[in-house]
Amino acid sequence: MNMQGGRNHKKHKRHKRAQRFLCFLCFLWLCPLSVFGQQGLDPSLLLEAPIDAWPTYHGDYSGRHYSSLNQVNASNVKSLSLSWIWRGNFTSAGAIVGGEGTDEFNGPGVVKAIPLMVNGVLYFSTPDNAFAVDARTGRTIWHYFWKTRGGIHIGNRGMGMYGNWLFFETPDNYLVSLDAATGKERWHKLIADVKQEYFSTPAPLIIRNHVIVGMGGDSLDVPGWLESRDPETGEIQWKWNVTPRPGEPGSETWPDAYSMEHGGGMPWQPPTYDPDLNLLYVPTGNPNPVMAGQSRDGDNLYTASIVALNPDTGKMVWYFQCSPHDTHDWDATQVPILFDAVWEGQTRKLLAQVSRNGFFFLLDRTNGKNLLSKPYLESANWYLGVDAKGQPIRNPEKDPQIAGVLVSPGSSGATNWPAPSFNPSTGLIYVGTTQSYSMFYLTDTDPRPQGYGAAERGAGNAGSFLRAIDYKTGDVVWKRATTGSAQGLLSTAGNLLFGNDGAGNFIAYDPKTGKPLWRASLPANPANAPQTYMLDGRQYVVVGAGDSLYAFFLQQ
Amino acid sequence: MRYALTTMILILCGALSLAAQPQGGRVPQFEQAAVERGKSTFFVNCGFCHGGNARGGDGGPDLIRSVLVLDDEEGKQIGGFLKVGRPDKGMQAFPNLTEQQVGDIATWLHSEIYQAANRRTYQIQNIVVGDARAGETFFNGAGKCNTCHSVAGDLKGIGAKYDSVTLQGRIVMPRGGRGGGGDGALPPGPLPTVIVSYPSGESTSGELIRITDFDVTLRLASGTFRTFSRRDDDVPKVEIKDPLQAHVDMLAKYKDADIHNLTAYLVTLK
Numbered sequence: 001m002n003m004q005g006g007r008n009h010k011k012h013k014r015h016k017r018a019q020r021f022l023c024f025l026c027f028l029w030l031c032p033l034s035v036f037g038q039q040g041l042d043p044s045l046l047l048e049a050p051i052d053a054w055p056t057y058h059g060d061y062s063g064r065h066y067s068s069l070n071q072v073n074a075s076n077v078k079s080l081s082l083s084w085i086w087r088g089n090f091t092s093a094g095a096i097v098g099g100e101g102t103d104e105f106n107g108p109g110v111v112k113a114i115p116l117m118v119n120g121v122l123y124f125s126t127p128d129n130a131f132a133v134d135a136r137t138g139r140t141i142w143h144y145f146w147k148t149r150g151g152i153h154i155g156n157r158g159m160g161m162y163g164n165w166l167f168f169e170t171p172d173n174y175l176v177s178l179d180a181a182t183g184k185e186r187w188h189k190l191i192a193d194v195k196q197e198y199f200s201t202p203a204p205l206i207i208r209n210h211v212i213v214g215m216g217g218d219s220l221d222v223p224g225w226l227e228s229r230d231p232e233t234g235e236i237q238w239k240w241n242v243t244p245r246p247g248e249p250g251s252e253t254w255p256d257a258y259s260m261e262h263g264g265g266m267p268w269q270p271p272t273y274d275p276d277l278n279l280l281y282v283p284t285g286n287p288n289p290v291m292a293g294q295s296r297d298g299d300n301l302y303t304a305s306i307v308a309l310n311p312d313t314g315k316m317v318w319y320f321q322c323s324p325h326d327t328h329d330w331d332a333t334q335v336p337i338l339f340d341a342v343w344e345g346q347t348r349k350l351l352a353q354v355s356r357n358g359f360f361f362l363l364d365r366t367n368g369k370n371l372l373s374k375p376y377l378e379s380a381n382w383y384l385g386v387d388a389k390g391q392p393i394r395n396p397e398k399d400p401q402i403a404g405v406l407v408s409p410g411s412s413g414a415t416n417w418p419a420p421s422f423n424p425s426t427g428l429i430y431v432g433t434t435q436s437y438s439m440f441y442l443t444d445t446d447p448r449p450q451g452y453g454a455a456e457r458g459a460g461n462a463g464s465f466l467r468a469i470d471y472k473t474g475d476v477v478w479k480r481a482t483t484g485s486a487q488g489l490l491s492t493a494g495n496l497l498f499g500n501d502g503a504g505n506f507i508a509y510d511p512k513t514g515k516p517l518w519r520a521s522l523p524a525n526p527a528n529a530p531q532t533y534m535l536d537g538r539q540y541v542v543v544g545a546g547d548s549l550y551a552f553f554l555q556q
Numbered sequence: 557m558r559y560a561l562t563t564m565i566l567i568l569c570g571a572l573s574l575a576a577q578p579q580g581g582r583v584p585q586f587e588q589a590a591v592e593r594g595k596s597t598f599f600v601n602c603g604f605c606h607g608g609n610a611r612g613g614d615g616g617p618d619l620i621r622s623v624l625v626l627d628d629e630e631g632k633q634i635g636g637f638l639k640v641g642r643p644d645k646g647m648q649a650f651p652n653l654t655e656q657q658v659g660d661i662a663t664w665l666h667s668e669i670y671q672a673a674n675r676r677t678y679q680i681q682n683i684v685v686g687d688a689r690a691g692e693t694f695f696n697g698a699g700k701c702n703t704c705h706s707v708a709g710d711l712k713g714i715g716a717k718y719d720s721v722t723l724q725g726r727i728v729m730p731r732g733g734r735g736g737g738g739d740g741a742l743p744p745g746p747l748p749t750v751i752v753s754y755p756s757g758e759s760t761s762g763e764l765i766r767i768t769d770f771d772v773t774l775r776l777a778s779g780t781f782r783t784f785s786r787r788d789d790d791v792p793k794v795e796i797k798d799p800l801q802a803h804v805d806m807l808a809k810y811k812d813a814d815i816h817n818l819t820a821y822l823v824t825l826k
Contacts, residue, residue, distance in 0.1 A: 219673035443678040450672035460729030
């Protein structure tokens with residue numbers, strides 16, 4: 001840490017400590033004392049940039065994936081080296097066992113979560129598993145295993161924490177709460193029906209005494225919703241339906257009540273939150289039937305949208321639709337990144353999304369007004385332009401056809417769910433992208449198509465890149481070829497951008513140029529963004545790859 | 557050390573793991589005879605209201621999306637329901653259906669649900685709708701296909717070698733990509749070739765297996781693998797030639813009609 005940086009850091013910390021204390025007093029007044037213990041989460045940590053903790057999926061509420069830590073920096077990163085490796089046991093052997101099912105899913109364990117770090121302990125989950133791991137040594141403290149009733153075990157983004165309590169979702173759609181100290185289950189609550197092809201991957205988001213829970217599943221045509229649950233009891237506080245009901249705003253964008261009720265829109269990405277505006281920013285999933293749109297004429301609100309909700313009531317305040325009438329499974333579940341920055345000469349409260357359909361969107365997050373819509377993917381060929389609201393106008397000729405249409409990006413998108421990163425020092429948003437192409441074939445020509453309703457065949461790739469996008473213009477300032485596509489990223493005040501090349505190299509890049517400054521070759525490619533924290537005066541950088549976690553620090 | 561500006565893109569095959577809602581889980585087995593019997597029994601007894609395909613009609617709801625059907629286990633819930641019906645909504649009871657008939661209907665409904673929910677099972681329809689003559693013109697003209705290919709040479713009989721969907725896939729990108737699995741799996745296309753050379757004059761060539769900013773791996777003509785570290789002063793020099801580059805370049809140029817016409821033309825090359 002440089003001296004100037006150190007003084008500012010200390011001053012900043014004193015100020016933050018005072019802020020924290022005030023918030024803590026408020027929280028004491030609001031909450032029962034029982035939630036605080038030695039291992040518990042100081043809730044004020046959720047209101048500031050992460051330093052000695054990583055208390056929520058995105059590190060803080062903003063979704064920036066930015067850390068103000070700079071002990072590891074561009075001048076010393078070449079000395080960054082391995083601290084420890086944790087390799088998971090994803091079976092019930094030796095674990096605390098829970099669950100409503102009888103099956104043990106013993107598939108390959110892949111850590112797609114971003115681990116929380118609170119008071120020296122990492123907490124994270126994979127499908128049917130939850131772990132507490134010593135953040136200093138990488139040793140497992142406890143392991144909780146969930147016996148499943150089924151569901152798609154594609155991944156799990158991680159956990160939410162409230163006081164001493166942890167929350168995670170299961171593939172068979174239960175919200176499970178554990179005691180962080182012991183890993184013992186407090187309760188579990190059913191979110192959705194696995195037999196209707198719902199499955200749940202998001203990391204719950206904690207806002208005051210709300211546990212915000214979403215789900216996924218679009219194999220059949222079922223409706224999506226977001227709900228808030230009480231951290232004490234697990235009972236539902238509110239539920240927001242992604243698709244409207246007859247007579248509600250947005251219902252005019254569907255042909256009938258039946259299509260709305262089966263319209264999908266799964267909110268399967270952890271939302272972001274602005275405490276000052278008290279607005280929750282929810283990116284929603286694709287409409288159903290997924291690729292056959294003939295039974296759902298219209299824009300299909302509020303699917304493939306960014307929606308602002310009041311987290312206390314679940315009431316919608318505004319929306320912006322990224323892909324009206326999506327027919328390519330793109331959804332809009334990329335991270336709504338929140339930051340305050342200059343726009344046309346004034347500091348504004350902004351929201352940026354690098355969307356899966358190949359567009360970069362910049363919104364005023366107080367009201368959802370579009371400031372900028374710009375394609376960042378050269379190959380995107382599905383739109384005719386942008387309307388007065390800044391929403392792309394789709395080219396209906398690129399909807400799936402019986403004889404096939406060539407569309408870029410393919411359904412995996414120009415980017416996807418792994419977290420991008422915003423660095424306030426560079427003003428750049430970093431994102432993993434791919435110029436994929438697919439042939440889309442309409443297979444279900446019935447007036448009432450079901451499920452996806454179309455087949456997709458991959459048709460190649462014109463190039464994958466890590467891109468740096470200027471939020472003011474939407475221009476790609478630099479890009480660097482990778483063998484991957486979407487990827488999780490982390491910016492730090494140490495003038496570093498941590499990411500990967502898709503080929504198993506965990507890399508620290510120069511955020512201004514994209515030049516690699518350091519790398520570690522791992523047995524598997526990182527599946528999500530790394531996180532970082534200070535512990536005992538040392539900065540750790542932790543990333544999940546394959547069935548393992550890898551922690552790095554500067555050797556002393 | 558200067559890192560190379562370009563990292564070659566190798567999407568050689570297989571699916572990316574980034575699907576929004578990918579498929580997975582166990583594959584249920586349906587007794588085909590029961591499926592056929594169930595379909596017939598359903599059509600006779602239920603099709604008038606629910607439609608012959610169970611997707612709903614004027615008098616009855618879509619049963620592929622029915623929560624009762626989705627929750628059913630081996631006909632138990634469906635059988636119980638059929639005994640009493642739902643008279644308040646105009647749904648009569650079917651007490652005379654035998655246990656086997658109910659089980660057959662349930663099997664057929666569950667197989668239909670499985671077909672709807674699992675996109676790998678979807679059947680692509682007839683895609684040969686283009687103009688073969690226009691396809692031939694494109695082949696020899698704007699598409700420049702004849703620059704590398706010959707209908708009397710490497711493409712002789714290609715219309716008999718592949719089904720039309722596979723053939724279309726090979727036209728667009730012989731290497732495939734996401735979604736190329738299942739019934740539509742494409743045979744692997746040729747790999748890029750690479751020459752790795754040092755200022756000393758030492759040079760090695762082979763098929764490109766992997767390249768990053770830090771290393772490059774080749775498969776030599778002998779079949780052995782060899783990896784070279786890369787430095788940031790552009791040493792060794794790495795020259796890549798992708799035999800499919802023309803296909804990659806065409807991705808941004810094709811009109812869908814070109815693809816349809818080319819397909820219609822090449823399927824005639826029996």
